[in-house]
Amino acid sequence: MIINPLDNVEIREDGHKYARRDIAEGENVIKYGMPIGHATRAIAAGEHVHVHNLKTNLGEVLEYRYEPEFSDVTPVAPPTVRAYRHADGRVGIRNDLWVIPLVGCVNRLAERLAQAVGGLALTHPYGCSQMGADHEMTANMLAAFVRHPNAGGVLVVALGCENNTLESFKARLGDFSGLNVRFLKAQDPGDEYEKGLALLAELDAARPKERVEVPASELVVGLKCGGSDGFSGLTANPLVGRFSDWLVARGGSTVLTEVPEMFGAETLLMKRCRTRSVFDKCVKMINDFKDYYTAHHQVCYENPSPGNKAGGISTLEDKSLGCVQKGGSSPVEDVLLYGDHVKAHGLSLMTGPGNDLVASTVLAAAGAHLILFTTGRGTPFGCVVPTLKVATNDTLARNKPNWIDWNAMSNPDVDQFAAKILRVASGEELAKNELNGAQGIAIFKNGVTL
Numbered sequence: 309m310i311i312n313p314l315d316n317v318e319i320r321e322d323g324h325k326y327a328r329r330d331i332a333e334g335e336n337v338i339k340y341g342m343p344i345g346h347a348t349r350a351i352a353a354g355e356h357v358h359v360h361n362l363k364t365n366l367g368e369v370l371e372y373r374y375e376p377e378f379s380d381v382t383p384v385a386p387p388t389v390r391a392y393r394h395a396d397g398r399v400g401i402r403n404d405l406w407v408i409p410l411v412g413c414v415n416r417l418a419e420r421l422a423q424a425v426g427g428l429a430l431t432h433p434y435g436c437s438q439m440g441a442d443h444e445m446t447a448n449m450l451a452a453f454v455r456h457p458n459a460g461g462v463l464v465v466a467l468g469c470e471n472n473t474l475e476s477f478k479a480r481l482g483d484f485s486g487l488n489v490r491f492l493k494a495q496d497p498g499d500e501y502e503k504g505l506a507l508l509a510e511l512d513a514a515r516p517k518e519r520v521e522v523p524a525s526e527l528v529v530g531l532k533c534g535g536s537d538g539f540s541g542l543t544a545n546p547l548v549g550r551f552s553d554w555l556v557a558r559g560g561s562t563v564l565t566e567v568p569e570m571f572g573a574e575t576l577l578m579k580r581c582r583t584r585s586v587f588d589k590c591v592k593m594i595n596d597f598k599d600y601y602t603a604h605h606q607v608c609y610e611n612p613s614p615g616n617k618a619g620g621i622s623t624l625e626d627k628s629l630g631c632v633q634k635g636g637s638s639p640v641e642d643v644l645l646y647g648d649h650v651k652a653h654g655l656s657l658m659t660g661p662g663n664d665l666v667a668s669t670v671l672a673a674a675g676a677h678l679i680l681f682t683t684g685r686g687t688p689f690g691c692v693v694p695t696l697k698v699a700t701n702d703t704l705a706r707n708k709p710n711w712i713d714w715n716a717m718s719n720p721d722v723d724q725f726a727a728k729i730l731r732v733a734s735g736e737e738l739a740k741n742e743l744n745g746a747q748g749i750a751i752f753k754n755g756v757t758l
Contacts, residue, residue, distance in 0.1 A: 311542065312341035317357050323538025323620035323684070323701070325357040337362055340541065342573070344625040357622070364623040366572055370595075374587040377579040378639045381654075386558035389527065390519035390734040392460065396486035399526040400457030401677045401694070401733045403515055404428055405508060407463045408450055410477055411435030411470035414494050418465050421504040425512065430692055430749050435472040437758035447472050448647040449751050451480050452673035454489055458693055461488040461511030463504060468495030488514045519735060525559030527733060528650050530671030530679040530693075531634040532566065534664040537684025538620025539700040541630020544682035544716035547725060548698060549636035551680065554726050556638040556654050563650055563674055564635040565660035565667050567597040572625030573632040577657065581640045589643035593659050600754075615685045634682065646752060650675045664689055665750035672749070678732060678739070686711055690741020692749050694732055697740060713740050 309319040310328070316338045317325040325339065331351040336343040345364045351357055392400045405427030409418040415431040422429035430453055434446040450472075454462050466474040474493055478484070490507040497503040531548055533540060552562040570577060574594050581587035601607065621627045641654035647670075650656055660670035664681075668691035671679055678693050684700035686708045696713040699705040705715035714728060731737045741747060 309542065311339060314341040315339050319538060319542065319620070325538070325620065325622065327351045327353050327355050327357055329353050331357070336365070339626060340629040342625070342629055344572075344629065345623040358620070359617055359622050362622045364572075364625060366624055372575065372578055372587075372591050372594075374581070374584050375579060376581065376587075378582075379637075381553060381557045381638050383559070384557045386524040386560070387730065388521045389524050389730050391522045391526070392457075392516040392518075393520050393522065394457060394486075394488075394516060398455075398457040399522050399677075400459070400516075401527075401735065402458040403460035404458060405461050405463070405511060405515070406430055406453065406456075406459040406692070407465060407504075407508075408453055409435070410450065410464060410466045410472045410474065413467045413470065414465050417494060417500060417504070420501060421463065421465070421508060424505060425508050427508070428692060428747055432749060432751050434751055434753070436470040438471060438753075439755060439758065442753055442755045443471060445647060445753075446751050447477060447480055449669070449673050449749070451477065452647060452649065452675075453692070453749070454481060454484070455487065456672070456675070456693075458677060459488075460515035461508075462490075463507055463511060464489060464491045465504065466491070466493045468493045523559070524555070524730060524733075525653070527555060528561045528563065528675045528677055529555060529729070530668065530674070530676035531562055531564045532664070532668055532671060532679050532695075533569070533631055533634060533682040534689070535683040535685030535687050536616050536619065536621060536627060536630065537700055539717065540619075540621075540682060540684050541633055542700070543720065544684070544698045544700040545630050545633040547716040547720050547722065548634045548680045548682055550722040551725055551729065552634065552636035552655060553638050554722055556636070559653055561650050561653050561656065562635070562638075563644070563656050563658050563671055563676055564632070565658040565670055566631065566662045567593060567659060568601075568662045569624075569628050569631040570594065570657075571598070571628055572623075573628035576629075576632055577635065577640060580638070581643075586640055586643055590640065590657060593643055593657065597659070619684050634680075644674060646670060648674060661752065663750070665691075665748070666752050668695060669749040669751065678729070680729070682716070688741070688744060688746050690739070690744070690746035690748070692747050694739035695741045695746075696729065696732065710744065711740055 641652040
């Protein structure tokens with residue numbers, strides 16, 4: 309398979325790259341019409357091109373110029389989905405009861421309470437022994453989930469002596485009078501479990517009662533990949549990108565994160581930034597994440613995992629040029645910080661790492677109703693919101709039908725894919741992660757633990 313006429317490599321059935329012609333030592337290897345690194349020795353026509361003879365071109369922080377190059381999406385009338393409309397106007401595609409612990413010490417209590425009512429416990433190890441930015445990130449993430457529209461009701465469980473105190477958390481929430489939320493401080497009642505059950509009964513009674521018709525323009529969809537292979541940039545990621553454009557054209561919103569997996573392809577996104585202000589935020593997002601790597605004495609271009617390499621991905625450019633295809637071709641309307649909430653209709657970029665659990669949590673906290681998760685190697689992971697796994701190849705889809713929701717290799721039709729997503733949003737179908745009970749969160753951590 310030849311992706312772009314400019315390419316000097318082709319992709320074969322194993323997902324790996326092979327030289328279309330002789331490539332000289334030091335010459336750029338071209339895939340997707342872009343350099344993905346340079347040859348470390350002469351490569352003969354037909355020879356396997358991979359980590360043994362290919363090296364990244366990437367370095368550290370770069371200078372960028374705003375040279376916009378994008379086309380506006382032609383608006384299309386949105387279809388409807390059946391969702392839950394909250395009293396404050398928010399729209400959710402699920403009506404879950406969530407139990408959110410403010411500190412890891414009460415994780416087991418949160419799990420017991422959630423299990424008793426068929427709810428979800430958003431457990432994590434933090435909320436105490438953290439300082440500065442880490443404490444703020446934890447508290448802001450948890451506050452974002454209290455406000456998430458997929459939760460029909462939320463029980464916040466504190467211990468009573470943690471840094472993330474119940475009093476400070478309520479202040480962080482601001483006006484929560486329009487939310488269906490209750491609070492439990494475990495150290496106060498004689499039987500915290502029975503008290504928690506009573507509060508959950510109140511939350512259950514106050515949940516929205518039924519789904520109503522809402523336009524699909526209300527949907528926010530997160531875009532993520534994990535366990536990528538040589539077909540990710542050829543099948544699943546382009547399909548998700550076409551869906552992103554499909555939803556944006558209908559007034560909806562998509563969010564792309566995994567900043568390290570933009571390295572090497574970031575200029576393609578920068579050219580699509582709607583304004584100079586959005587471009588400046590995009591440059592800062594990229595360079596700040598590179599600074600984060602160097603501050604920890606790590607290089608910013610050694611990203612492909614052993615599984616990525618086994619699947620045919622050789623360099624970070626190789627991976628990134630495939631990854632950014634999940635963002636389609638729509639203009640970039642906004643760039644969000646970690647913990648921000650989606651504000652603009654259309655495509656937004658978001659600060660977050662490549663780690664599957666943390667990046668998916670960032671997307672969900674930003675307001676994503678569901679996440680489209682492309683994978684070539686396969687993973688059972690799921691976030692607290694529906695996490696649809698999109699296989700890049702037939703072998704994975706055939707071997708792991710209990711993990712995979714869609715096979716992009718055998719069915720690349722975006723309209724059929726969109727119909728599947730709308731059925732999941734309407735509750736007519738569940739994502740495989742929901743059926744498997746694979747639902748959780750993971751919060752980013754940077755500093756010390758006391």
